[in-house]
Amino acid sequence: MSIVKKMAIGYIVIIFIPIISFGLFLYNQNYNSFLEEYAQGRQKIVNQVLNNISISTVQIESAYQLFQNNSNTISYLSGNYRTDFDQISNFLTYIRPLFSYILSSNRMIDGMTIYMEQQNGMIFRPEMAKMDEFKLEESIKKLPLGVGKWVTSTNVSDPTINLHYVHKIGNRNFEQDIGLLDIKVTSKLIKPLFESLNLNSKSNLYVLDQDHQVISRIEKIPFNKEAEKAILDDAFQAKTKYFYQTVGGDKMLIETFYADSLKLHFVMMEQVDDVFSGIKKNKYVLVMIVTILLLTLSGMYYLIASSITKRILKLSKHMRRVDENHFPLYVGEINKDEVGHLTSSYNAMIRRMDELVNTVHRSEMLRKESAYQMMQAQIKPHFLYNTLESIRMIAEANDDPEAAEMSYTLGKLFRYSLSGSKSETTLKDEVENVKDYIKIQQIRLGDRLQVSFMIDAGIDNFICPHYILQPMIENSIVHGIATVRKQVTLSIRIWEDAQFMFIVVSDSGAGIEADRLALIQGVLHGKIEASHLQNGGGGLGIVNVSERIKMFFGEGSGAQITSKLHEGTTCVLKLGKGAGQ
Structure with missing residues (x-):
């Protein structure tokens, strides 16, 4: 897959889809929040209306006290009159004006009637009527004294609610x-x-009594009896006064209100989509605008990405033409930006690679030339060996054993040094070589040099690098022994444990100054650069041997040195077992 397609897919996955998803999520959150505010706002308004209704009902109920506490009304209802004239006069003078006063002072009252228990007098209509003419519930006639009740009555063909307040006198x-x-x-x-x-047009209202029986309904959304009952049951069982529920695929807002003074429940259902149809339209318009905007930005992004990746693709195509024998430079457009910097760096790398390949080729030619010269040089050591052998034979003929021994030992040293084309040898051969070197030095130094060997290890087959012992012995003789006139002891001790072979070379010579010793130890421990030892004074030999030992024997191996001025120096070589064994 090309980088352009990857960038396009990355843009869609990382930017486009998350923005659309977040926008829809944010819209839904705000939409739901708006629904909550809408429902809460209507709850507040309706509760205020119910409080006003409660005040009006109290005013209506207070009319009962005006009749109950009026002695003329009590006398009329009790029939305590001697003549009909007294009854008529009392009613027209005191009772009817009371009716008129109540009706005129409270516009919520449509009419009042007192149904008389006793009928031993005249009945003045419409204010008075017989008890038998009472058409509401029969159970109301059995209300106890001092108790009032609100009663509702409805007509099947008319959803209007008729309210009555009844009270026994x-x-x-x-x-x-x-x-x-x-x-x-x-x-x-x-x-x-x-x-x-x-x-x-998309809402229903149900009015229910205290027994949750529907006494009136206004239905704009048709429901069957089972669905209506289920919705009303959910409304009364809900813990909140409003909730949202999906009914028949439509989201409905269901609200409940209770008029305590009238003992009536009101349940309202309303289709949310119809209420917020304008918001819903705005939602689609907003989504369309955002989508068009994102598509436009996506196109612009694709053009910009293509302009960038086009040069990368050209560079990639050019790089596929590079092989071990062909290093062409990129000659396309190189701008002063990141891609241009990458192209310039690539060209610089190609030039460097071409130079390195040519250098390697020249090195290979030089190596072959050196091998040829080395092969020619191998003829010269034979002449040297033959010459030393002739000197030994002449010395023996002249009865000079020291010169003969020195010539023989020197020949052995030359043979060992010229056999160094092999990088490895045995520790036994290293010991034999240093013994030959010490023999020559003993002839030169005489009785001033006392040497001891103590070998408590199996060195015959222990593999090690060439020339790890002679530099140690040479350092001891040149820097520690040859500079003093006293007799000096040189001891070489070799022992081993389960993991390492230890070689200790110690002398009782001049020793090393403290500053120089600290410098050498710092280089051995890797804390100081080896270049600080280039100013003379010794130490490079043991550092080189230590590095060779570390490379050959691995972790834990190396060299250590201790010394005391005018008392002597001790070098310890620690060789790990297992490397090449």
Whole structure:
């Protein structure tokens, strides 16, 4: 897959899809928040209306006290008149004006009627009526004295709710009931409630009594009986006064209200999509605008990405032409940006690679030339060996054993040094070589040099690099022994444990100054650069041997040195077992 396609897919996955998803999520969050605010706002408005209705019901109920505490009304209902004239006069003078006063002072009251228990007098209509003419529930006639009740009545063909407030009127001593006050309330009492609910073409309203029986309904959304009952049951079982529920594929807002004074429940259902149809349209418009904007930005992004990746693709195509024998430079457009810097760096790398290949080729030619010269040089050592052998034979003929021995030992040293084409040898051969070197030095130094060997290890087959012992012995003789006139002891001890072979070379010579010793030890431990030892004074030999030992024997191997001025020096070589064994 090309880099352009990868960038396009990355843009879609990392930017496009997350932005669209986040936008929809944010919109839904705000939409749900708006629904909550809408429902809460209507709850507040309706509750305020219900409080106003509660105040109006108290005012309506207070009309009962005006009749109960009026002695003329009690006398009329009790039939305590001697003549009909007294009864007519009392009613027209005191009772009818009371009716008129109540009706005129409270516009919520549509009419009032007192149903008389006793019928031993004249009945003045419409204010008075016989108890037998009471058409509401029969159980109301059995209300106890001092108790009022709100009653609703409906007509099947008319959803209008008729409200009545009924209250028993007792005699002066409240010994018996003498009438039933029926106050008929106008629809103006609950009309503000319907107005605050703002019913529309996609909403239903149910009015229920205390037994949760529907006494009135306004249905704009048709439901069957089972669905209606299920919704109403959910409304009464809900812990909140409003909730959202999907009914028949439509999201519905279901709200419940309770008018405590009237003992009525109101359940309203409203289609959310119909209420917020404008918001829903805006949602689609917003999504479309965002999508078009993102597509436009995506196109611009693709053009910009293509302009960048086009040069990368050209460079990539050019790089595929490079092989071990062909290093062409990129000659396309090189701008002063990151891609241009990459191209310039590539060309610089190609030039360097071409130089290195040519250098390697020249090195190979030089190596072959050196091998040829080395092969020619191998003829010269034979002449040297033959010459030394001739000197030994002449010395023996002249009865000079020291010169003969020195010539023989020197020849052995030359043979060992010229056999160094092999990088490895045995520790036994290294020991034999240093013994030959020490023999020559003993002839030169005489009795001043005392040498001891102590070998407690199997060195016959222990593989090690060439020339790791002679530099140690040479350092001891040149820097520690040859510079003093006293007799000096040189000891070489070799021992081993399960993991390492130890070689200790110690002398009782001049020793090393403290500053120089600290410098050498710092280089051995890797804390100081080896270039600090180039100013003379010794130490390079043991550092080189230590590095060779570390490379050959691995971790834990190396060289250590201790010394005391005018007392001597000790070098320890630690060789790990297992490397090449």
